[in-house]
Amino acid sequence: MNAVLIAVGVMLVLSLLRINVVLSLTVGAIIGGLAGGLNIMDTIDAFVGGLGGGATIALSYGLLGGFALAISRTGVPEVLVKAILSLVQHEGDSQKKGAAKALIFLVLLSLAIMSQNLIPVHIAFIPLIVPPMLKLMNMLEIDRRLIASILTFGLVMPYMFMPYGFGLIYQDIIVTQMGLAGLDVALSEVPKAMAIVALGMAVGLVGAFITYRKPRQYKTVEVEVTNAPVQEVKTRNLVFAAIALIASLAVQIPTESMIIGSLVGITILYITGALKLKEADEVLSDGMRMMAFVGFVMISANGFSAVINATGDVEPLVANAMKIFDGNVSVAVFIMLVVGLIVTMGIGSSFATIPIIAAIFVPLAVELGLSELAIICLIGTAGVLGDAGSPASDSTLGPTAGLNVDGQHNHIWDTCVPTFIFYNIPQIIFGWLAVVFFL
Structure with a gap:
């Protein structure tokens, strides 16, 4: 049996059994290497030799995590929360239900999108802003499944389409x-390739609005919410935080480096005193620790890819696959998208899926005669498929964490199932159409 299939199969089975994905990748690589005729030392040498390929991504994630936590300590999230809650509650008190609902939807969507690029705090804003809104949402009888869909859209669509913040990391x-x-x-080709798939997600969001537009009643349960900032919020720190964010983004765009962007932002916070020297080491360490897991996954995935390439079984796999597909591009593309969905659903990370599938999909796609844009779209879509809807994904765990503080929002049925239906299905359809379009 082909060593590549064995390696990927072992990794997938272990991941689906909830074995840590780093261990799954390592074990899969070793078994695949042995199955491909490599001895144990050659397999280990190939794996270790490939680890360095993930170092840039791991460092990007670590520095971004540190920068994000440093920004949160300046008081920016607390100020945003207070301002937003003040606006939303004002609209609710005026009995303008339609306007209040629209404002809540717009605010949550905007914050979710900005959390991936402009203010790169990822899901950290959700526990801050969503719980205080629940009482008002209950009064307005807003279906929380719609809120989950809005948040997940804002967490996923930006990184697959916009080359900034987490999007720059994913596309890199x-x-x-x-x-x-x-x-x-070229990195600049990725947004072009993913535009149609991003449109598919927007269509899914509209579908969620239509499906969950009817009022849904919840019990009013008092939950403990901490609105007060943990430390005094100083205006000067907010100003310097804003400067750091703008500078980080301004540097990141021309350099196409999240590392340089994060370093510039952190340096500004250091120099201005917005990040206190006595707290800086702890804050940055905690932020890096927050992102460390994804970094380890990316490093391990590169070692996995190196072993797969070292076996020399990629070309035979492609040749055999071509016989099965018999040149049918449409069927081949659909099957590859489904494989991407399964992988990401299992491990819960689009970022970790790309190295796993690229080693197989790229040679196969080239053999099928796909254009560069079509292959980028295929790899990008296969990677992002399953992030929405996966029980193990931050994009679903984050919304649930905020919406279920009173015990009335089920993670699987109220977050995972709706987001799977309204995002994965359109992504497969629009991704398939986009690949065919770029042929």
Whole structure:
């Protein structure tokens, strides 16, 4: 049996059994290497030799985590929460239910989108802002499944389409892993390739609005919410935080480096005193620790890819697959998208899926005669599929954490199932159409 299939199969089975994905990747790589005719030392050498390929992504994640937590300590999230709650509650008190609902939807969608790029705090804003809103949402009889869908859209769509913040990291992974698989592409091509798929997500969001537009009643349960900031919020710190964010984004765009952008932002917070020197080490360490897991996954995934390439079984796999598909591009693309969905659903990370599938999909797509844009779209879509809807994904765990503080929002049925239906299905359809369009 083909060593690549064995390696991927072992990794998938272990991941689906909830074995830590880093361990799953390592075990899968070793078994795949042995199955491909490598001895244990050659397999280990190939794995270790490939680890360095994930270092840039791991460092990007670590510094971004540190920068995000440093920004949160300046008081920016607390100020945003207070301002937003003041606006929303004012609209609710005036009995303008339609306007209040629209404002809540717009605020949550905007914050979710900005959490991936402009204010890169990821899901950290959700526990701050959603629980204080629940009482008002109950009064307005808003279906929380719609809120979960809005938040997940804002957490996923930006990184797959916008090359900033987490989006720059995701798209850089696509470019890097495609290069390792033998196809060099430009980072600037990724947003073009993913535009149609992003449109598919927007269609799914509209579908969620239509489906969950009817009022839904919840019991009013008092929950303990901490609105007060943990430390005094100083205006000067807010100003310097804003400068740091703007500077970070301004540097990140021309350099296409999240590392440089994060370093510039952190340095500004250091120099201005917005980040106190006596607290800086702890804050940055905690932030890096917050993102460490994804970094380890990316490093391990690169080792996994190196072992797969070292076996030499990629080409035979492609040749055999071509016989099965018999040149049917449409069927091949659909099957690859489904495989991407299964992988991401299992491990809960689109970022970690790309290195796993790129080694197989890129050579196969080239053999099928797909254009560069079509292959980018195929890899990017196969990677993002399953982030929405996966029980193990931050994009579903985050919304549930905020919406279920009173015990009335089920993680699977109220977050995972709705987001799976309204985002994964459109992504497969629009992703398939986009690949065919770019042919």
